[in-house]
Amino acid sequence: MNCVLAIDIGGTKLAAALVDEAGSVLRSATRPTPRTEVMAALTALIAEVTVDGPPPLAVGIGCAGPLDLAEGTVSPVNMPSWRGFPLRDEVQALTGLPTVLAGDAQCFALGEHWLGAGQGSRALLGIVVSTGIGGGLVIDGAPILGPTGNAGHVGHMSVDPYGERCECGGRGCVERYASGPNMARWATENGWTPGRPTGTPTEKPGEPADEPTGEPAVAPVDTPAGGPTGQPPGGPTDTRTGRPVDTRAGGPTREPAGGAMDAASGGPTAEPADARALARDAAAGDPVALAAFERGTRALAGMIASVTAGVEVTTVVIGGGVSAAGKVLFGPLERALDDIAGLPFVRAVRIQPSTLGVRAGLAGAASLAWRHHTHSP
Known part of the structure; x- marks a missing residue:
């Protein structure tokens, strides 16, 4: 069965899932975000989700920002141990898979567009109102990320x-x-x-x-x-x-x-x-x-x-x-x-x-991975 690995990284929780082309979650796991050694916790989480499961074709990551898509780095405000952290390259080296990165609110918007309240919309604005406020745009089915990946703030x-x-x-x-x-x-x-x-x-x-x-x-x-x-x-x-x-x-x-x-x-x-x-x-x-x-x-x-x-x-x-x-x-x-x-x-x-709630971020990360896999040469 074809699937991708979706990862959602926030200041309080790490989540990962194997998601098929229809958006069904085959396997998933979560764990608290530690203050230090975040990559070690993420490595263990990825192993838990992927061991003995169908091999994923690509990886999509939604992470709290700010981030730099050109460099593949992240500097989440609520994760002080990650400043300019090369998240995309670290995950790609760990999994050996094509890996794509976007902001967590952008993934929220993508998830809602794919499987939630925004299905069928040609021009969607997703807004997350929480400790802070973030957003993401999906126009004609494609996320608008911006040159450095920070569009939607x-x-x-x-x-x-x-x-x-x-x-x-x-x-x-x-x-x-x-x-x-x-x-x-x-x-x-x-x-x-x-x-x-x-x-x-x-x-x-x-x-x-x-x-x-x-x-x-x-x-x-x-x-x-x-x-x-x-x-x-x-x-x-x-x-x-x-x-x-x-x-x-x-x-x-x-x-x-x-x-x-x-x-x-x-x-x-x-x-x-x-x-x-x-x-x-x-x-x-x-x-x-x-x-x-x-x-x-x-x-x-x-x-x-x-x-x-x-x-x-x-x-x-x-x-x-x-x-x-x-x-x-x-x-x-x-x-x-x-x-x-x-x-x-x-x-x-x-x-x-929102109709997906906390699942929207993972759904959006999966959508990101599927788009990358489908449009890659």
Whole structure:
């Protein structure tokens, strides 16, 4: 039986599988990603999957980036022991097989296009919303990787040139507003504590945006007096108006005086102030949690509208841990896109949740290998 070896490398998990031409997984295995000796762990994983199995024809690898396709090297942010690591050549030497490499979010998009929610789409944007935000484009069935393999870094598209400084060094990046940790950070700064209802924000989440004023699609955050990245003397600002939000003890967005301390203050909390808890509280109607998702999805919508206007994608598939929030994420995202998008072909883009989930990365790596095998001389 013909098959390829698919490998998915992330900061927390290594996965490998033998996959046939129809996308069926013949054998698979996973193991945690160690902090050091990653290649040794990957070698053992490959041996586990391939021993006594059908011989694969090629290898496809999806790996967290950044990466350099020309050199075949990777430097995953969450894997400090790999900096400029020659992953493609190491795996090729280990297996003796033709080996092809792409980013993990690019493989997510390829997987969804082949076997998931993006099947049949001529122009697909896949987006992973998790600890960070990544993406991949599949146009007419082919992945768009770019000269160095870093195409699709949609999380670092700026939706507000006057916005917050991103961890990447840029300003106003989508990731700074819409990643799981950054939504939870903003909610915590505005009085949210997991499991404890907060007061009503200055503006109710879900209200229509103000009429266009020539400002960026996503309103600048923390841009009043105090500078582009500073807050005004009064404290945090509202997500869309830029007006100060009352943060005094017992005020609209804080716990009542004497209540539990919030996570940002270092005080005790019943559970981690993370995206999972934020989504649960938003689903329960917490106004600050809802506002965090409104703010994040408006940034996502601005990015989707921009990519669609530039590339004319017809389908957007969203996966990653934050996508598990369901309608808490997809509801405000649809509303924001309806408000932001103008041109008919931009408004026509379809947004779908991932149907493959964590399997999308391996499916995409397999698709990459099959494409390489089929098109090789």
